[in-house]
Amino acid sequence: MNSMNLSRYIKQFWLQNIGVVLVEVFKSVTDTVANILMANALTALTKLQAHEFLVWSAWAVLAYLGGAVGIYLEIYYVTHVIYLMDTALRRDIGQKLAAVNYEEYHRQSDSVYVSWLTNDITQINTYGFYNLVDIFSAISDIVFALIGLLYYRYSLVLLTVMLAVVMLVVPKLFGQPVQKRSQALSAANEQSMNQFSDILAGFDDLLMLNLRQRIVEKIAASSTRFMHATDRHKQLVGAMVGSSAAIGNLSQVAVMGFTGYLAFQRLVPIGAIMATRNFAESIFTGVANAGTLGIVTQGLDPLFAKYNALTPDPAKGQGMVGPLRQALQMNQVSFTYPDAQQPTLADFNLTLGAGKNYALVGPSGQGKTTIINLLAGNLTQYKGTLRFDGQDYRTIAPQAIRDQIVVLNQIPFIFNDTLRQNITLGREFTDQQLQTALTESGLADVVAKLPQGLDTLLTKSGRNLSGGQRQRVALARGLIGGRKIVFMDEGTASLDEAAAAQIEDSLLARADVTLLMVTHHLRNEIRPQFDRVITLGEEQD
Numbered sequence: 347m348n349s350m351n352l353s354r355y356i357k358q359f360w361l362q363n364i365g366v367v368l369v370e371v372f373k374s375v376t377d378t379v380a381n382i383l384m385a386n387a388l389t390a391l392t393k394l395q396a397h398e399f400l401v402w403s404a405w406a407v408l409a410y411l412g413g414a415v416g417i418y419l420e421i422y423y424v425t426h427v428i429y430l431m432d433t434a435l436r437r438d439i440g441q442k443l444a445a446v447n448y449e450e451y452h453r454q455s456d457s458v459y460v461s462w463l464t465n466d467i468t469q470i471n472t473y474g475f476y477n478l479v480d481i482f483s484a485i486s487d488i489v490f491a492l493i494g495l496l497y498y499r500y501s502l503v504l505l506t507v508m509l510a511v512v513m514l515v516v517p518k519l520f521g522q523p524v525q526k527r528s529q530a531l532s533a534a535n536e537q538s539m540n541q542f543s544d545i546l547a548g549f550d551d552l553l554m555l556n557l558r559q560r561i562v563e564k565i566a567a568s569s570t571r572f573m574h575a576t577d578r579h580k581q582l583v584g585a586m587v588g589s590s591a592a593i594g595n596l597s598q599v600a601v602m603g604f605t606g607y608l609a610f611q612r613l614v615p616i617g618a619i620m621a622t623r624n625f626a627e628s629i630f631t632g633v634a635n636a637g638t639l640g641i642v643t644q645g646l647d648p649l650f651a652k653y654n655a656l657t658p659d660p661a662k663g664q665g666m667v668g669p670l671r672q673a674l675q676m677n678q679v680s681f682t683y684p685d686a687q688q689p690t691l692a693d694f695n696l697t698l699g700a701g702k703n704y705a706l707v708g709p710s711g712q713g714k715t716t717i718i719n720l721l722a723g724n725l726t727q728y729k730g731t732l733r734f735d736g737q738d739y740r741t742i743a744p745q746a747i748r749d750q751i752v753v754l755n756q757i758p759f760i761f762n763d764t765l766r767q768n769i770t771l772g773r774e775f776t777d778q779q780l781q782t783a784l785t786e787s788g789l790a791d792v793v794a795k796l797p798q799g800l801d802t803l804l805t806k807s808g809r810n811l812s813g814g815q816r817q818r819v820a821l822a823r824g825l826i827g828g829r830k831i832v833f834m835d836e837g838t839a840s841l842d843e844a845a846a847a848q849i850e851d852s853l854l855a856r857a858d859v860t861l862l863m864v865t866h867h868l869r870n871e872i873r874p875q876f877d878r879v880i881t882l883g884e885e886q887d
């Protein structure tokens with residue numbers, strides 16, 4: 347994907363954006379015409395010509411009605427086009443996120459990405475798309491107001507242009523600082539999102555400790571910090587817009603004064619004073635806005651830089667693998683987490699034979715989950731060699747490895763969707779395949795008891811399923827694609843003994859499944875069913 351920036355989306359929807367431009371031009375034309383018509387009415391009034399006064403006023407009313415239609419179109423159509431661009435932008439952010447690997451994705455928390463898709467888009471709308479519309483509206487107003495002034499006297503145009511140049515210079519002084527504060531605002535947004543989701547995720551624990559008030563304190567503190575970042579941003583934007591407005595107002599007075607002089611000289615009609623004041627107002631407000639808004643728009647560059655910094659999975663391997671026939675191997679594998687002082691694994695060796703069952707036990711923090719993530723192809727920055735049926739992982743396409751593996755975590759993720767969708771995740775399967783997966787995962791009985799069967803809507807995090815049922819949904823989700831290597835990372839730790847036994851036994855009994863089970867509680871009765879119990883910290887093969 348090419349790099350993301352504002353203009354990319356404007357070009358992508360160029361036809362609709364031409365529509366936006368036409369709406370703005372239409373508004374400016376109706377304003378200019380209405381101004382001249384009202385000026386004519388005023389001139390007729392100063393000459394006490396009642397009929398002319400009424401006729402010019404009636405025309406002016408028509409022009410103002412046209413302007414009202416322009417305002418309607420601006421509010422409805424312009425917003426519609428901006429939302430089209432928002433959707434394309436969110437889609438591209440989604441595409442960037444979907445292209446990264448495990449390590450890159452987990453460099454930041456989910457709530458940071460949520461903030462990209464919500465707060466950042468609001469910021470891009472306010473300071474980007476709506477701003478650009480405002481800038482164009484300002485430019486269009488300026489052009490037609492200049493034509494209006496030219497209609498009376500070219501010297502009015504000259505004076506106005508000179509004053510406008512002064513106004514353009516002022517906002518430039520604010521460019522860099524505004525960019526910095528806009529960057530800080532985005533960072534503060536991410537941080538508060540992070541803090542909100544962190545404290546809310548801890549609701550259950552706070553409830554049990556009778557510390558729910560902490561939610562209120564944390565939310566308030568986080569919101570206050572965000573408010574300070576907004577304050578700092580707005581202070582600067584305010585100073586910039588304010589100083590431009592001050593110069594603009596003084597310039598308007600100068601234009602009015604000059605028109606008054608021309609009227610005394612009988613070079614323009616007396617009613618022109620109203621029109622030139624309005625034209626000058628349009629021009630100076632337009633120049634002030636166009637100058638300052640342009641700078642605010644540039645302030646969005648750091649946001650886009652953030653999205654562009656996401657690097658797609660750099661894995662070079664193209665090789666394919668099928669179902670495991672011989673073994674998965676780790677040879678002299680060492681792994682150190684970024685920022686960690688000590689390696690988690692050093693010269694580690696392990697062989698998992700196809701169709702065999704392994705238990706991986708050992709004290710907490712020894713690296714059991716790390717081993718699973720290495721074997722699953724999620725962690726790539728290791729030393730040594732990983733092999734799939736003798737083929738080096740580095741030469742295999744990462745998705746080909748994932749196609750063979752199911753990872754069951756302690757708390758599997760349940761999407762807010764139907765049970766069927768939670769298993770298929772949008773993939774097409776025959777009823778037969780679905781039925782087999784339900785049976786293999788021990789879900790068939792559960793589904794039979796649900797009034798709505800597979801169409802039962804599961805709530806967020808699967809709260810209407812028991813822990814064991816959630817595990818089975820995750821298992822069915824993995825097995826349905828024909829995966830035959832199962833890594834259980836404390837997959838049954840949160841279940842009662844009966845539920846754990848049901849899942850473990852069904853996997854242990856399958857000769858076609860290669861099972862690696864990480865556990866702290868290896869039940870004695872299933873110990874003999876393992877081909878090997880690997881204790882971390884002991885000699886490896």
Ligand SMILES: Nc1ncnc2c1ncn2[C@@H]1O[C@H](COP(=O)(O)OP(=O)(O)OP(=O)(O)O)[C@@H](O)[C@H]1O
Nearest residue numbers: 683684686690708709710711712713714715716717
């Ligand atoms: N993302 C990470 N970044 C930095 N260090 C990490 C990360 N994940 C794990 N570690 C560290 O690596 C070590 C091994 O962690 P790992 O989760 O693999 O151990 P484990 O044996 O599975 O532990 P447990 O039995 O408690 O689940 C620990 O010291 C842990 O602090």
